[in-house]
Amino acid sequence: MTPIVRSVGLRKSFGGFEALKGIDLEIDRGEVLCIVGPSGSGKSTFLRCINQLEAIDGGALWVNGELVGYRRTGRKLFELSEREIARQRLATGMVFQRFNLFPHKTALENVIEGPVQVLKTERRQAELAANELLARVGLANKCGAYPIELSGGQQQRVAIARALAMKPALMLFDEPTSALDPELVGEVLSVMRDLARSGMTMIVVTHELGFAREVANRVLFMDQGLVVEAGSPEQVLGRPTQARTRDFISAVLS
Amino acid sequence: MASVLSENPVMGGRDGLTEDISEFEHVRRKHVGRYVSAALIVALVSWVVMAFAHGRIEWAIVGQYLAVRSIVVGLGNTVLMTALAMLLGVSIGVTVAIMRLSANPVINWAAAGYVWFFRGTPVLLQLLLWFNLALVFPNLGIPGLVEVPTVEVMTPFLASLLGLGINQGAYTSEVVRAGLLSVDQGQYEAAKAIGMPRLQALRRIILPQAMRVIVPPIGNELIGMVKLTSLASVIQFPEIVYSAENIYYANNRVIELLIVAGIWYVVVVTVLSALQGRIERHFARGAGASGAMTRAGAST
Numbered sequence: 001m002t003p004i005v006r007s008v009g010l011r012k013s014f015g016g017f018e019a020l021k022g023i024d025l026e027i028d029r030g031e032v033l034c035i036v037g038p039s040g041s042g043k044s045t046f047l048r049c050i051n052q053l054e055a056i057d058g059g060a061l062w063v064n065g066e067l068v069g070y071r072r073t074g075r076k077l078f079e080l081s082e083r084e085i086a087r088q089r090l091a092t093g094m095v096f097q098r099f100n101l102f103p104h105k106t107a108l109e110n111v112i113e114g115p116v117q118v119l120k121t122e123r124r125q126a127e128l129a130a131n132e133l134l135a136r137v138g139l140a141n142k143c144g145a146y147p148i149e150l151s152g153g154q155q156q157r158v159a160i161a162r163a164l165a166m167k168p169a170l171m172l173f174d175e176p177t178s179a180l181d182p183e184l185v186g187e188v189l190s191v192m193r194d195l196a197r198s199g200m201t202m203i204v205v206t207h208e209l210g211f212a213r214e215v216a217n218r219v220l221f222m223d224q225g226l227v228v229e230a231g232s233p234e235q236v237l238g239r240p241t242q243a244r245t246r247d248f249i250s251a252v253l254s
Numbered sequence: 255m256a257s258v259l260s261e262n263p264v265m266g267g268r269d270g271l272t273e274d275i276s277e278f279e280h281v282r283r284k285h286v287g288r289y290v291s292a293a294l295i296v297a298l299v300s301w302v303v304m305a306f307a308h309g310r311i312e313w314a315i316v317g318q319y320l321a322v323r324s325i326v327v328g329l330g331n332t333v334l335m336t337a338l339a340m341l342l343g344v345s346i347g348v349t350v351a352i353m354r355l356s357a358n359p360v361i362n363w364a365a366a367g368y369v370w371f372f373r374g375t376p377v378l379l380q381l382l383l384w385f386n387l388a389l390v391f392p393n394l395g396i397p398g399l400v401e402v403p404t405v406e407v408m409t410p411f412l413a414s415l416l417g418l419g420i421n422q423g424a425y426t427s428e429v430v431r432a433g434l435l436s437v438d439q440g441q442y443e444a445a446k447a448i449g450m451p452r453l454q455a456l457r458r459i460i461l462p463q464a465m466r467v468i469v470p471p472i473g474n475e476l477i478g479m480v481k482l483t484s485l486a487s488v489i490q491f492p493e494i495v496y497s498a499e500n501i502y503y504a505n506n507r508v509i510e511l512l513i514v515a516g517i518w519y520v521v522v523v524t525v526l527s528a529l530q531g532r533i534e535r536h537f538a539r540g541a542g543a544s545g546a547m548t549r550a551g552a553s554t
Binding site: 051053082083086087089090092093094096098100101102103104105113114117118119146147148162163166 | 443446447452454540
C-alpha cells in the first residue's frame with residue numbers, strides 16, 4: 001500500500017525565513033504520528049503544507065497517492081487550479097489550535113456545512129450523520145448551540161466532528177489543546193484517543209508528551225525546520241539520542 | 255496613616271475609621287447639569303418652533319398639499335428609486351469588494367480604478383453625464399445587429415438609476431471590503447479545510463459574518479440615498495422634489511412645498527431607521543451581542 005503522506009526534500013520559506021529546510025518523511029495508513037518540537041520549529045507549517053494552506057517552495061509532497069498542488073505531464077509540473085486544490089484538500093481533515101468554528105452557525109450547522117455545500121450530500125442525510133458524529137464526541141445534546149455558548153473543549157470537539165464529517169483519509173491536528181484551559185484538555189485528548197483506536201490515520205502537532213507516549217505509533221522531533229529525531233515514543237521521548245531532543249523534553253517536563 | 259491601615263485593613267485604626275458604616279443610607283449624586291441642559295434644550299427648541307409657527311409660512315398650504323396626488327406619486331418614485339439604486343449599489347459594491355481582495359492584479363486594479371473614478375467626481379455631474387450619454391454614444395447596442403438611439407433608451411429613470419447606483423457602488427464597495435477584512439483569517443482557513451473554493455467560502459462563511467460590520471454603515475448609506483435621489487430632479491426624474499417644484503412653479507409657495515417634501519423624507523427615514531435595528535439584530539447572531547442568541551433565521 002502506498003504511504004498516505006510522502007514528503008521528499010520539502011521546503012517552505014516566509015520571506016527570508018526558511019521554515020522548512022528539507023523534510024523527508026513517509027507516513028503509513030493507520031499510523032498515529034505525533035510531531036513535537038519548540039515553537040518556530042516548522043511543525044505547524046509542515047501540517048499546513050499537507051492540506052495546502054501553505055504552498056510549498058521546493059521538494060515534493062504526495063498525499064493519498066496524489067502529487068500535492070501540481071499535475072505532472074512529461075517533465076513538467078503544472079500548478080493546479082483553485083478548484084482542484086479544493087478537491088485535493090478533501091483527503092485531509094484539519095483541526096485548528098483556535099477551533100475556527102463558524103460563529104454564525106450552530107454546532108450541527110457547522111458539521112453539515114461541508115457535506116451539504118461541498119459534497120452535495122442531501123441535508124437530511126447529512127444531519128443524521130452529524131448527529132451521530134456529535135454523539136461520538138459526547139455532544140449529542142449541544143446540536144443547536146452556537147459556538148459562543150460552548151466551552152473551549154466543547155468547541156474543539158465540534159471542530160473534530162466537523163472535520164470527520166468530510167470522511168477524510170487523514171486527520172491533521174494543529175496543537176488542538178494549546179488554546180484550552182487546563183481542565184478542558186482531557187476531554188479533547190480523550191476524543192482523539194478514541195479516534196486513534198478506531199484506526200484513523202492522524203498527524204498531531206502537540207506539546208502533550210503524555211498523549212504522544214500513550215497514543216502515537218511514532219514520534220517526530222523537529223527543530224529549526226528539520227526532523228531531528230524520529231522513532232517510537234519510548235525511543236524519542238524515553239531515550240532520545242540527540243542533545244536538542246533531550247533539552248526540549250526536559251524543558252517541557254520541568 | 256498607612257501603617258494604621260495595614261495593621262487593621264478592615265476596620266481602620268483608633269481614629270474615626272473604626273466606625274462601622276455598612277448600615278448607612280446611600281445618597282445618589284445630584285445631576286444638576288442634566289436638569290440645566292434639559293431646560294436649555296427645551297427653551298431653544300420651543301423658540302425655533304415658535305419662530306417657524308409665526309414666520310411667513312402658510313402652514314395651511316403645507317397641510318393642503320401634503321397628500322395631493324403628484325406629491326404621493328413623487329414619494330413613490332423616491333422610494334422606488336432609493337430601493338433600486340441601493341440594490342444596484344450593493345450588488346456592485348459586493349462584487350467590487352471581492353475583486354479588490356482578489357490575487358489577480360488586473361481584477362484588483364480595475365476595481366480600484368472604478369472606486370477612484372466614481373468617488374472622485376460629483377454625483378450630480380455623473381447624473382448629467384448619464385442623461386446626456388447620447389453626446390458620446392449616439393446609438394447603443396451591437397453595431398449592425400441591434401441598434402437604438404441613446405436618447406430613446408436613456409430616460410430620466412434609467413439615467414437616475416445608473417447615476418445613483420453606480421456612484422453608490424463605489425462607496426459601498428469600501429464598506430464591504432472593510433467588512434470582509436474584519437473576519438478572522440482562521441475562518442477562511444476553516445472554510446478551505448472543508449474543501450470550499452474561495453467564492454463559496456466568501457458566500458457561505460465570510461460574507462454572513464462580515465454582514466454584522468457591513469449592515470450599520472449600509473443602513474446609513476441607504477438613508478443618505480433617500481435624500482440623494484432628490485438630485486435626480488435635475489434630470490427630470492419625477493421624484494418628490496421634482497413634484498414639489500412643479501407645484502411651486504405654478505403657485506409660488508416655495509418653502510411650503512419644500513416643507514411638504516421634507517416631512518415625507520423624515521417619515522421615510524424614520525421607518526428605515528426602525529428596520530435597520532431589526533436587520534442588525536439578525537446578523538449579530540452567534541456574535542455574543544445581547545438578544546443575538548435567538549434561533550430565528552438560523553436556517554438561512
